[in-house]
Amino acid sequence: MSEVRLSAETRTEFGKGGARRTRRAGKVPAVIYGHGADPRHVALPARELAAAIRHGGSNVLLTLDLDGGEQLVIPKSIQRHAIKGHFEHVDLLAVRRGEKVTIDLPVVLVGDVVSGGLVNQEHTTISVEAEATHLPTEVEVSIEGREIGTQITAADVVLPRGTTLVTAPETAVVIIAEAPTAEQLEGEVAEAAEELGIVQDKPGDATDEARADNAQPAEAAAE
Structure with missing residues (x-):
């Protein structure tokens, strides 16, 4: 460093x-x-x-x-x-030089997620112990070729030499989940809107409103 x-x-x-x-x-x-x-x-x-x-x-x-x-x-x-x-x-x-300290180390993801997969990074940092004058700046975690359903824990992260893991080894850092379909996304949006009390326009509503606005009273039409 x-x-x-x-x-x-x-x-x-x-x-x-x-x-x-x-x-x-x-x-x-x-x-x-x-x-x-x-x-x-x-x-x-x-x-x-x-x-x-x-x-x-x-x-x-x-x-x-x-x-x-x-x-x-x-x-x-x-x-x-x-x-x-x-x-x-x-x-x-x-x-002090030679002293060991505990730091939060940024986790950087590298590689491309598999087709149909979705990356959930549960933790952006992990805690490690290292010598104060030789602190790493970050650790890389590759998601290249990881199958859907893969869970990468803190124990799976390859640490620099002289660095000891402090975070609980079983802590999930990255999960490769299945990406939601368009229908699932639409359903989630609709559900969220309903919970917030947002009324969504139905198809044709805008057309009906425009027709109502353009309609003239019968008396005015007769004139």
Whole structure:
């Protein structure tokens, strides 16, 4: 995995007002947890942090230049703006070289589903334990040639060397189901509409309404 160095500074302003001022200055409010120490409130450069996560993944290892020293951390929770998508706050986990940590690893599906099949990805991540400075970025699961009815569990996922599965082995990650027919889809849509109280127009309703609109009263026609 890649390791990215960022400059960080200690935050002295807290609360919503302090966080807004930090973001206006082009920085992201963050808190460092771990190793039994008190949480440390810091600010990270927004553009450099976004680039690090974009290229290194959500489990990127960060070396922070902070208060004249260095601190190794990995992101544990990232809050994004609901509309604009920029980082609003980050929780960081302090780590040491050689230390084992538990992370959620993204599961990426590769290959094409069999004809008539439908992919149900039950979990987009699995939890694993790995050395803090050698964290994988993702794992791939191939669905190529998998028959309908196949269930891929966490135990079936091939993990990178040095990585240990934490998620329960029997957890279903991917299921190859039979794709519904057009009739089944129409039935499901109709059932959902009925549950929501939506009245669907029947064929010919629109024509009947148009005829009614165009019809003139008998008296007007006589004139």
